[in-house]
Amino acid sequence: MKKPRPSAAFDKKFGQFVKKKRIELDMSQTGLAAKVGNNFQNISRLERGEISPTLFWCYKLADAFEMDLADLIKELGYKYKK
Amino acid sequence: MKKPRPSAAFDKKFGQFVKKKRIELDMSQTGLAAKVGNNFQNISRLERGEISPTLFWCYKLADAFEMDLADLIKELGYKYKK
DNA sequence: TAAAAACTAACCATATACGGTTAGTGTTCT
DNA sequence: AGAACACTAACCGTATATGGTTAGTTTTTA
Structure with a gap:
């Protein structure tokens, strides 16, 4: 079992x-x-x-969804805690 | 002269x-x-x-700045045009 | 002025992303 | 049933990101 990326949980939720x-x-x-x-x-x-x-990727995604990235992020609602 | 990444202009502004x-x-x-x-x-x-x-990176940056990523993105104000 | 700190910039090795290909599964349509 | 479509999942080669090192420049501090 190889170790997951630190962003694994985040990436899954975003996906x-x-x-x-x-x-x-x-x-x-x-x-x-x-x-x-x-x-x-x-x-x-x-x-x-x-x-x-990447953030750039996400911009294009938001564009495809016809919304602002800031709104997309808000809708995602993920709160990162260190 | 090697060709720039498609995200070059965006990355520069974000930086x-x-x-x-x-x-x-x-x-x-x-x-x-x-x-x-x-x-x-x-x-x-x-x-x-x-x-x-990456978007995950940006979350941590926003956290370091003690703000929500959505607000950080909004403040950046970059509008992607295809 | 001298030392320390902050930053840029190259280099290298490794990890991850990316584009393309192939294969397999399941669904829908005719 | 058969064809077309949508999706997952592996593989491979290349590009980019990452972590670390080293060096050099600028800025700040003593």
């Missing part, structure tokens, strides 16, 4: 949130990928919490 | 914003690094726009 949003907007992973200039494999990995998205 | 915030709060790069569990070299790289921080 689930993205998936929920995407489905609410009736988009496929392929469709979302096209909007953010990425491929559907990475969308899949993101939603499963396998990767830690 | 400048972080630097401004850090100085306002009278923190050194070393001090900030300690708060976010990182090293000062990476803070330097971040501020110079050399790297593209």
Whole structure:
């Protein structure tokens, strides 16, 4: 068993949130990928919490969801505690 | 001349914003690094726009600044245009 | 002025992200 | 049933991030 990234729990929660949003907007992973200039494999990995998205990535996601990143973050509601 | 990352302009702006915030709060790069569990070299790289921080990273930064990430993003005021 | 601290910048090794490919599963549609 | 679509999951090669080291410059402090 290899050790998880420090961001593992956060990434998983964020991925689930993205998936929920995407489905609410009736988009496929392929469709979302096209909007953010990425491929559907990475969308899949993101939603499963396998990767830690950059802030820039998240901006493009928010754009695809037609909302401000600040609002997306607020909706996510994750509170980081050291 | 090697081609810049697509996020280059964004990263630079974010880095400048972080630097401004850090100085306002009278923190050194070393001090900030300690708060976010990182090293000062990476803070330097971040501020110079050399790297593209993960969303998780940004959460810890916001925490070090004692503010919500959503508010930090709002203050940054960057609007991504595809 | 001299020492200490802060920062930039290169380099290196390792970890993670990324893009693409292939394969397999499940669902929907005709 | 068969075809098309959506998704997961592995693999591989390349790019980028990360942590650490070293060196050099600027700024602050004594």
